[in-house]
Amino acid sequence: MSIQDYLRKRFLPHLWCPGCGHGTVLNTLLRSVEDLGLSKENIVMVTGIGCSARMAGYVDFHTMHTLHGRALAFATGIKMSRPELNVLVPMGDGDALAIGGNHFLHAARRNIDITAIIMNNRIYGMTGGQFSPLSGEGTSATTAPWKSIDPAFDTMELAKAAGATYAARTTTFHVREMEKMLTSAISHKGFSVVEVFSQCPTYFGRKNNSGDASKMLESYRDGTAKIGSKALEENPELIPRGVFVDKEAVDYGHAYAEMCRQAADDKFPERKYGKEAPRC
Numbered sequence: 001m002s003i004q005d006y007l008r009k010r011f012l013p014h015l016w017c018p019g020c021g022h023g024t025v026l027n028t029l030l031r032s033v034e035d036l037g038l039s040k041e042n043i044v045m046v047t048g049i050g051c052s053a054r055m056a057g058y059v060d061f062h063t064m065h066t067l068h069g070r071a072l073a074f075a076t077g078i079k080m081s082r083p084e085l086n087v088l089v090p091m092g093d094g095d096a097l098a099i100g101g102n103h104f105l106h107a108a109r110r111n112i113d114i115t116a117i118i119m120n121n122r123i124y125g126m127t128g129g130q131f132s133p134l135s136g137e138g139t140s141a142t143t144a145p146w147k148s149i150d151p152a153f154d155t156m157e158l159a160k161a162a163g164a165t166y167a168a169r170t171t172t173f174h175v176r177e178m179e180k181m182l183t184s185a186i187s188h189k190g191f192s193v194v195e196v197f198s199q200c201p202t203y204f205g206r207k208n209n210s211g212d213a214s215k216m217l218e219s220y221r222d223g224t225a226k227i228g229s230k231a232l233e234e235n236p237e238l239i240p241r242g243v244f245v246d247k248e249a250v251d252y253g254h255a256y257a258e259m260c261r262q263a264a265d266d267k268f269p270e271r272k273y274g275k276e277a278p279r280c
């Protein structure tokens with residue numbers, strides 16, 4: 001199976017602007033799926049609304065294009081009813097951490113076995129460049145013509161505090177690193193989050209004089225450094241990239257199945273259940 005086979009070619013060309021980072025994330029994600037040798041029959045992609053969320057239209061997996069901010073809620077339902085499926089949830093920073101922030105916290109807290117991919121372009125691309133909880137102080141946006149005074153969330157700190165068991169950050173400049181992280185995140189048992197800085201030259205770039213897409217990619221190269229690197233030690237202004245959390249913990253689906261088994265044993269002690277727990 002090649003990555004071409006994972007695409008719904010009839011829906012191409014895609015709607016992303018020239019230079020948008022979201023296509024790079026799609027390409028890299030498909031490479032990770034190919035690395036893992038996953039069958040498209042066993043993958044569900046669930047998205048909300050946004051330029052990033054449009055990804056669900058282009059992949060030939062089982063897909064659901066749902067409501068803005070609610071992708072993780074739909075994905076939780078799918079994972080609970082079909083635990084054997086790999087559930088992937090690409091989201092924009094607005095989708096994931098503004099309107100969808102509540103779902104993000106609780107999916108992480110419960111350690112639901114889902115892979116969240118946050119495509120952080122620090123702006124609402126689809127609706128014309130409003131600022132998001134990841135834009136940060138001093139950035140310009142359609143809704144912040146005198147620059148935003150809102151501090152940004154640190155997605156990694158948030159994911160860690162909420163209980164995510166895998167959390168990593170990379171950029172569209174670092175595609176090999178992104179591929180490795182996505183591969184690890186999909187293989188991980190529990191709630192995994194990969195934050196990818198993904199350039200939006202059309203709104204964020206234009207409003208913040210960041211230059212074209214290649215200049216924005218250079219800023220990812222020059223403005224970030226690997227956790228534990230000398231560069232980061234010498235310049236704390238750099239944004240750290242790498243794996244922030246990678247730990248084992250029982251995921252929600254397993255805990256739920258175990259609870260169902262115990263409940264059934266209490267109620268029907270004479271029955272013997274096999275490997276599969278009875279459904280609650």
Ligand SMILES: Cc1ncc(C[n+]2csc(CCOP(=O)(O)OP(=O)(O)O)c2C)c(N)n1
Binds near residue numbers: 052067
């Ligand atoms: C309930 C609801 N509120 C608002 C919108 C309008 N809306 C659609 S996409 C979007 C933001 C998209 O930004 P982001 O999630 O960061 O993704 P991007 O487009 O930047 O990839 C908004 C506000 C909507 N569709 N539904």
Ligand code: SF4
Binds near residue numbers: 015016021121126199
């Ligand atoms: S508006 Fe921004 S995020 Fe949306 S497709 Fe264009 S470059 Fe990408």
